[in-house]
Amino acid sequence: xxxxxxxxxxxxxxxxxxxxxxxxxxxxxxxxxxxxxxxxxxxxxxxxxxxxxxxxxxxxxxxxxxxxxxxxxxxxxxxxxxxxxxxxxxxxxxxxxxxxxxxxxxxxxxxxxxxxxxxxxxxxxxxxxxxxxxxxxxxxxxxxxxxxxxxxxxxxxxxxxxxxxxxxxxxxxxxxxxxxxxxxxxxxxxxxxxxxxxxxxxxxxxxxxxxxxxxxxxxxxxxxxxxxxxxxxxxxxxxxxxxxxxxxxx
Amino acid sequence: xxxxxxxxxxxxxxxxxxxxxxxxxxxxxxxxxxxxxxxxxxxxxxxxxxxxxxxxxxxxxxxxxxxxxxxxxxxxxxxxxxxxxxxxxxxxxxxxxxxxxxxxxxxxxxxxxxxxxxxxxxxxxxxxxxxxxxxxxxxxxxxxxxxxxxxxxxxxxxxxxxxxxxxxxxxxxxxxxxxxxxxxxxxxxxxxxxxxxxxxxxxxxxxxxxxxxxxxxxxxxxxxxxxxxxxxxxxxxxxxxxxxxxxxxxxxxxxxxxxxxxxxxxxxxxxxxxxxxxxxxxxxxxxxxxxxxxxxxxxxxxxxxxxxxxxxxxxxxxxxxxxxxxxxxxxxxxxxxxxxxxxxxxxxxxxxxxxxxxxxxxxxxxxxxxxxxxxxxxxxxxxxxxxxxxx
Numbered sequence: 001x002x003x004x005x006x007x008x009x010x011x012x013x014x015x016x017x018x019x020x021x022x023x024x025x026x027x028x029x030x031x032x033x034x035x036x037x038x039x040x041x042x043x044x045x046x047x048x049x050x051x052x053x054x055x056x057x058x059x060x061x062x063x064x065x066x067x068x069x070x071x072x073x074x075x076x077x078x079x080x081x082x083x084x085x086x087x088x089x090x091x092x093x094x095x096x097x098x099x100x101x102x103x104x105x106x107x108x109x110x111x112x113x114x115x116x117x118x119x120x121x122x123x124x125x126x127x128x129x130x131x132x133x134x135x136x137x138x139x140x141x142x143x144x145x146x147x148x149x150x151x152x153x154x155x156x157x158x159x160x161x162x163x164x165x166x167x168x169x170x171x172x173x174x175x176x177x178x179x180x181x182x183x184x185x186x187x188x189x190x191x192x193x194x195x196x197x198x199x200x201x202x203x204x205x206x207x208x209x210x211x212x213x214x215x216x217x218x219x220x221x222x223x224x225x226x227x228x229x230x231x232x233x234x235x236x237x238x239x240x241x242x243x244x245x246x247x248x249x250x
Numbered sequence: 251x252x253x254x255x256x257x258x259x260x261x262x263x264x265x266x267x268x269x270x271x272x273x274x275x276x277x278x279x280x281x282x283x284x285x286x287x288x289x290x291x292x293x294x295x296x297x298x299x300x301x302x303x304x305x306x307x308x309x310x311x312x313x314x315x316x317x318x319x320x321x322x323x324x325x326x327x328x329x330x331x332x333x334x335x336x337x338x339x340x341x342x343x344x345x346x347x348x349x350x351x352x353x354x355x356x357x358x359x360x361x362x363x364x365x366x367x368x369x370x371x372x373x374x375x376x377x378x379x380x381x382x383x384x385x386x387x388x389x390x391x392x393x394x395x396x397x398x399x400x401x402x403x404x405x406x407x408x409x410x411x412x413x414x415x416x417x418x419x420x421x422x423x424x425x426x427x428x429x430x431x432x433x434x435x436x437x438x439x440x441x442x443x444x445x446x447x448x449x450x451x452x453x454x455x456x457x458x459x460x461x462x463x464x465x466x467x468x469x470x471x472x473x474x475x476x477x478x479x480x481x482x483x484x485x486x487x488x489x490x491x492x493x494x495x496x497x498x499x500x501x502x503x504x505x506x507x508x509x510x511x512x513x514x515x516x517x518x519x520x521x522x523x524x525x526x527x528x529x530x531x532x533x534x535x536x537x538x539x540x541x542x543x544x545x546x547x548x549x550x551x552x553x554x555x556x557x558x559x560x561x562x563x564x565x566x567x568x569x570x571x572x573x574x575x576x577x578x579x580x581x582x583x584x585x586x587x588x589x590x591x592x593x594x595x596x597x598x599x600x601x602x603x604x605x606x607x608x609x610x611x612x613x614x615x616x617x618x619x620x621x622x623x624x625x626x627x628x629x630x631x632x633x634x635x636x637x638x639x640x641x
Contacts, residue, residue: 075264076264077264080263080264082261093595096595097261098261098263098264100264101264130439133346134347135346136346136348136349136352137334137337137338137342138341138343138346155331155334156329156330156334156335157329157330158328158329158330159330160346160433162265162270163270163271163437163587163588166438166439166592168262168591168592169265170265171268172330177330178330234438234439250594250595
């Protein structure tokens with residue numbers, strides 16, 4: 001076949017462009033249509049959570065509810081509770097424990113002075129999430145309504161995201177061999193329910209919030225209270241807000 | 251699983267207790283570093299005209315190829331879903347350092363190493379395709395890729411293109427291993443990794459390990475082939491090893507001094523770790539035995555001119571210690587970076603399994619595999635100069 005160099009370049013250019021187009025089209029076919037949730041419009045929500053450590057009693061209800069709702073394997077945690085104990089002289093070096101993630105509550109071990117309080121933890125649903133940034137295949141992503149999710153059918157199990165999370169919120173699910181984390185009970189909140197942990201909390205120490213809903217009480221709360229996110233210097237756009245967070249919390 | 255539960259001291263976030271990246275991920279930067287270093291040594295002769303190292307030129311290229319072919323294996327074995335790894339090429343996530351590494355790797359393998367080796371050996375391949383018989387004849391015929399023109403003009407083209415590829419190859423080798431450094435250095439959540447110096451330290455440590463490996467392999471293969479070791483060659487390699495090592499060590503110390511002087515929130519935790527759980531691998535193995543001792547030995551060889559036999563022995567010891575030191579450095583980066591909590595309040599430990607997918611046995615096999623591949627490559631494409639090959 002006679003072909004000039006120009007023809008060869010044009011043909012190979014077309015070939016490369018067309019195969020990429022076909023690959024993109026094929027991806028769309030494979031992805032199928034997203035699971036429909038009637039009356040739920042992703043673009044009308046921006047999910048967050050408010051946590052009031054002053055109300056947390058360390059009962060472990062949230063950890064147990066999460067485990068039951070989401071089939072969390074034993075020894076791993078989508079949410080957990082930490083107990084901080086600080087005396088006047090060691091403000092920067094608190095004593096922290098979280099026996100079995102606070103799943104079974106906390107034994108009373110601090111009798112002497114100093115302050116003791118509980119900090120519930122979960123994925124911060126970061127808007128600029130380092131775990132999303134590093135995933136080599138885009139298996140972990142932020143949904144349009146602000147929740148960080150993992151596509152377990154796509155995750156390679158490389159664990160780069162686990163290394164990248166500054167808060168220790170991710171783990172490798174030993175059954176699925178893929179990254180696992182709090183989904184903010186996405187299957188519930190898209191149906192108009194709250195998360196399992198919020199529902200189980202007896203003191204309302206944790207409350208689901210929708211920043212795009214002008215009627216959500218969070219707006220009033222954020223205007224009138226002192227709130228903080230964990231590790232703000234990490235600049236991850238964390239959306240779990242803590243009321244009056246003690247400076248010793250890591 | 252019971253006996254493998256790590257010992258925790260202080261407070262770890264509950265999901266942090268188990269280490270995510272095992273000894274296989276230690277091997278990955280170690281092996282990739284050998285590739286980049288060996289290639290840079292080869293380029294000394296080709297581009298920078300350091301004629302003394304010529305006897306190692308082709309051996310260095312084949313060494314780089316043998317190790318590069320094995321480099322993805324530890325990653326592949328480590329994945330929770332190895333069968334999905336190809337997705338990194340089909341649907342790469344552009345903001346991910348790890349995804350882009352796949353392309354850097356492919357570029358380096360196909361455009362740089364395979365092309366350069368083929369061009370450099372093309373004449374030998376064509377000659378062997380004519381002279382050998384049976385299966386070997388067919389293998390060499392396939393390897394010619396149909397290009398059998400050995401006219402002086404054609405060989406000149408080979409040489410020119412080869413030179414050009416080496417020119418591209420040097421920054422590519424820097425990119426290959428600098429990029430591995432970036433995979434760690436860009437993790438802002440981890441203060442032990444997060445440093446803009448990480449890619450640079452990785453490049454220089456790669457040069458150190460690759461040069462040491464080729465030095466050892468050259469001396470070993472010369473011994474096995476009962477050919478005299480070219481002392482001018484090993485003296486020169488040892489000198490370059492010393493230069494690269496001094497720069498590498500200075501950079502690592504710069505990083506350390508900066509950390510100690512800045513003394514940010516992570517220092518207490520990291521300092522404690524280096525003095526306890528990492529003491530043996532960091533202070534003893536990496537710094538004293540694996541860096542200061544070989545630098546001292548190589549430095550002394552610049553001042554004293556010992557007998558050839560003694561020099562060879564010193565180079566062999568210094569080269570071996572260097573490889574131990576660089577392996578310890580990779581260990582301290584990868585494993586060390588996971589031993590402390592991101593809360594800076596506690597420490598876990600790494601319990602290595604033996605005969606498991608990510609165990610010690612697998613690591614040993616993966617370390618030896620490149621040498622087996624190299625043996626095959628050397629049989630297929632002997633890298634020795636003509637007159638010696640005939641011996």
